[in-house]
Amino acid sequence: MTACLTAGDAIGNYIEMLRSAFASRHEIAVFADRGTRERVFLPSYAYVPTWEDILWFHYSIYSENFACLRQRGPDFKIMDYHGICPPELFAEDESEMKRLTARALRELPKWRDVFDLCLVHSDYSARVLREAGYERIVKTPLAIGRALAEAEEHPFLAGHLSRLEYLLFVGRVVLQKDVLGTIELFAHVREQRPQLKMWIVGDRSASPQYQQQIRDLLARLGVERDVGLAGRLSDPGLLKPFFKYARLLVILSRWESFCVPVVEAMGFGVPTVTSERTCVSEIIGETGLTVERATIEDAAERIAALLANGERYGDLRRRCLERAPLFSETQMAATLLEVEKSCFPLQSKVT
Amino acid sequence: MTLTKRSEPDEINSDQTMDQLRLFVSLRALREGGQDLEALATVEAELARLERELAAEGQNVETFRLAQEDLDNLFLLKMRQSLEPEGKIGRLGPLRWCYGLFRRFFLGTQRRYNESATYLVRRLYATVLLTRYHQLRLLVLERRLNEMETRLARLEGDANRPSATPSSSPSERGL
DSSP states (O other), X not given: OEEEEOTTSHHHHHHHHHHHHHTTTSOBOOEEXXXXXXXXOEEGGGOOOOTTEEEEEEEOSOOGGGGGGSSOOSSEEEEEEOOOOOGGGSOXXXXXXXXXXXXXXXXXXXXXXXXXXXXXXXXXXXXXXXHTTOOOEEEOOOOBOHHHHHOOOOHHHHHHHTTOOEEEEESOOSGGGTHHHHHXXXXXXXXXXXXXXXXXXXXXXXXXXXXXXXXXHHHHHTOTTTEEEEEOOOOHHHHHHHXXXXXXXXXXXXXXXXXXXXXXXXHTTOOEEEOOTTTHHHHHTTSSEEOXXXXXXXXXXXXXXXXXXXXXXXXXXXXXXXXXXXXXXXXXXXXXXXXXXXXXXXXXXXX | OOXXXXXXXXXXXXXXXXXXXXXXXXXXXXHTTOOOHHHHHHHHHHHHHHHHHHHHTTOOOOOOOOOHHHHHHHHHTTTOOOOOOOHHHHTOHHHHHHHHHHHHHHHHHHHHHHHHHHHHHHHHHHHHHHXXXXXXXXXXXXXXXXXXXXXXXXXXXXXHSOOSSOOOOTTTTTO
16 A cells, blocks of 8 residues: 555555566555546555555655544554654655655554554665664565566667767656756766766656756756756656666665666666765666765766776676676566565455 | 667767757657657757758748747646636735636636647647658758769769779889
8 A cells, every 4th residue: 555656666666566576466456545547556545454465554744544544443453654754854845745754754653553554665764763662573675676687678669879978867857856966066077978868757847846956957058959858758668778878877865765777777777876875885786986075076086987997887887787686677576575474464455 | 788889979979969969859759649848849959940941942842840838838738737816906806716616616627728728739740840840851851862873873984984094104104
């Protein structure tokens, strides 16, 4: 059960992976408060718990589906903790999101007796839950979807992107991801590598105010023609070439609880540059570059030096490919099977 | 997965490549019902370029585009979600109380109506732009096809025409 089911985003893809991991052994129904037309789901209020159900509850922003948690109920409840972005990291015109995240954070300790098991995807999330009083916590990293890895890349995009040298950002274009900082960093790197371009791939429907700030910054830095805004690409055949031909993925998020694009880029041998030290650094290990957001000129110098040093860059790419199998869908399914064997009650249906 | 082999990029070519990619993703976004301002702007710029290209070749086409003011209104419609009374009238207590009551019961409905209306109008405008783009592309391609046909006919004519003066051999020319 999730608040919002959108085809092609991290949560939508994850739910599909969960479905394929359990489909052979369990009957599965997906419930959501809202979702896109491409995905079939039942409304959350239609969920009726029985003793043989497992409620797999995706915990993120507050939503109407929290009503299912008000009673302990006879079902086995699993909290899949997605992480909650701190409310102060939303733009001024996203007051509703601020309210929903603040409420989800406030209510987090309240449900510790309701959930029988908690699933987290990073050490950071495990720490947050422990601080909120949760005890039975299992870590299962998120994975690179098979759909993306096996997709046939669009020939036009593949042909054109392979001719470019570009940095890539993938994710929602929102304040929390610090896209303005990413553009600023790109502009500094470009001073040393004039042929360098940048592609920003991700949903831009949130915060019109932030989108305007991005337009203003691009104009101020004079890089409007060098930065491409691709919007959300839900078709894996379109997204794949953007990853495959990128030189580096740049993630300067102010907060993350996992960041799926990092492992997706890793799967294509694309190293990540990040300034996020709690979670993204944990995921990338020794496969990327960690920079300081505060000293952007220095960060740009280091990126330019990395791009100029073929041997070091090639080494990072090889390390990415070596580490990527840790985040494969097969690995995730195997971990989930272990969790099922050790923690699930006998005879159950997954919701 | 193997490491991708890449060629050294050239700055001018990479600008053109970026423009082509930008147009591709914008057309795709509009086709899928995207409401992105940049996508609209990119397709509009391409329409203007195609119109200029056709005009330079002596083919004047009628331009269709919403004025910037109309476009701004279109996109501001979503933000104009409040009917809150303003100015001196807005400071009247009873009126504010009535507005509060109205807001409590009907603002959600009004917001949903505005969002649906904005979505439909934007979608319609995106469809018009896409249709126009395909019309202009068709005109440009037709012109190119005509040019190629003319050239082909000329070449065929040249090939079929018997030579007026048969070429003489080098020995005949005293070489």
